[in-house]
Amino acid sequence: MSNKKNNQVSRRQFLNYTLTGVGGFMGAALIAPMVGFAVDPLLKGEKSGDFVYVLDVDEITETPQKVSFQVDQTDGWYESKVEKNAFVFYDSNGDILALSPVCTHLGCTVDWATEKEDEFFCPCHDGRYNAEGENIAGTPPTEPLHEYTFKVEEGKLYLSPETHARGGA
Amino acid sequence: MKYIEQDIKMYIQEKEYIDTAIIPLVPYAIHDDQEMVLTSFQQELMNLYSHQLEQRLKGRIFLFPVYTYLKNSLIDNEIERINHVIQEVKKQPFNEVFLLTFDKQWRKQSSSIEGELVWLPAIKSGNLQSNEVREVIRSQIIDIEELIKESWS
Numbered sequence: 001m002s003n004k005k006n007n008q009v010s011r012r013q014f015l016n017y018t019l020t021g022v023g024g025f026m027g028a029a030l031i032a033p034m035v036g037f038a039v040d041p042l043l044k045g046e047k048s049g050d051f052v053y054v055l056d057v058d059e060i061t062e063t064p065q066k067v068s069f070q071v072d073q074t075d076g077w078y079e080s081k082v083e084k085n086a087f088v089f090y091d092s093n094g095d096i097l098a099l100s101p102v103c104t105h106l107g108c109t110v111d112w113a114t115e116k117e118d119e120f121f122c123p124c125h126d127g128r129y130n131a132e133g134e135n136i137a138g139t140p141p142t143e144p145l146h147e148y149t150f151k152v153e154e155g156k157l158y159l160s161p162e163t164h165a166r167g168g169a
Numbered sequence: 170m171k172y173i174e175q176d177i178k179m180y181i182q183e184k185e186y187i188d189t190a191i192i193p194l195v196p197y198a199i200h201d202d203q204e205m206v207l208t209s210f211q212q213e214l215m216n217l218y219s220h221q222l223e224q225r226l227k228g229r230i231f232l233f234p235v236y237t238y239l240k241n242s243l244i245d246n247e248i249e250r251i252n253h254v255i256q257e258v259k260k261q262p263f264n265e266v267f268l269l270t271f272d273k274q275w276r277k278q279s280s281s282i283e284g285e286l287v288w289l290p291a292i293k294s295g296n297l298q299s300n301e302v303r304e305v306i307r308s309q310i311i312d313i314e315e316l317i318k319e320s321w322s
């Protein structure tokens with residue numbers, strides 16, 4: 001009887017083991033985020049190089065066209081495919097613009113020519129942007145729609161998944 | 170907006186703009202294998218719908234955590250609990266509370282629920298990646314979006 005007992009882990013011992021285990025794990029958790037912060041900018045820098053083909057240049061018109069494309073997105077721990085949208089068109093200078101449909105107010109999705117013929121409109125708080133994607137004064141958005149970085153190769157338009165604010169137009 | 174720290178902080182600052190709450194009603198089953206298959210699929214589906222909606226109307230709607238209950242429990246017993254949640258949500262304040270569900274049982278009770286019940290016919294099962302399924306889902310999401318926007322005008 002007493003022999004058997006020696007081989008068993010007592011309840012108290014077991015608790016001790018597990019608690020140390022948890023402690024160790026928590027220690028790791030404290031360190032992990034710091035490593036994450038240090039590594040993250042590097043990872044991001046690499047990712048921004050992933051251009052995705054969206055359409056041929058000769059399909060681009062002066063009227064904004066909605067295109068969608070899929071990108072891999074790392075969200076915290078897991079990776080997933082997300083669908084991104086862009087409005088692609090020639091601006092009044094004849095340059096290509098690829099605008100993000102994400103409203104600069106609080107992030108709803110804007111649409112082209114739903115409310116007024118030549119404006120982008122946000123259904124959430126009636127945000128409006130002109131044909132070049134510049135916000136119209138007196139509506140909630142405070143800056144123009146953001147822009148995708150793009151490149152053209154052999155007549156094909158490629159977008160980078162990341163968007164950036166536009167310098168004063 | 171979603172129930173994550175980052176969005177909550179934004180919500181607290183911008184409450185006047187975010188006036189519409191979405192609560193998914195999602196049953197789960199343990200008592201029966203077949204029901205488990207069905208409800209788990211619907212759970213995935215609801216996840217997809219609610220997140221898509223949230224993404225499209227992020228600036229004005231707030232997606233609350235899913236309201237769960239056992240599939241074989243009596244819906245009548247859930248009414249009080251869901252109404253309590255709705256009352257709390259409205260106090261925040263939210264003008265509109267939409268409840269999304271695939272579960273038919275709620276329809277009989279819709280008059281005693283203090284929010285707007287949106288019942289959706291669920292596709293039976295299938296590959297969520299396939300193009301036809303995606304099309305069905307896309308068009309249903311647009312319908313719900315229209316419904317929500319109507320409440321704003």
Ligand code: FES
Nearest residue numbers: 103106122127228
């Ligand atoms: S989110 Fe677009 S106007 Fe407010």
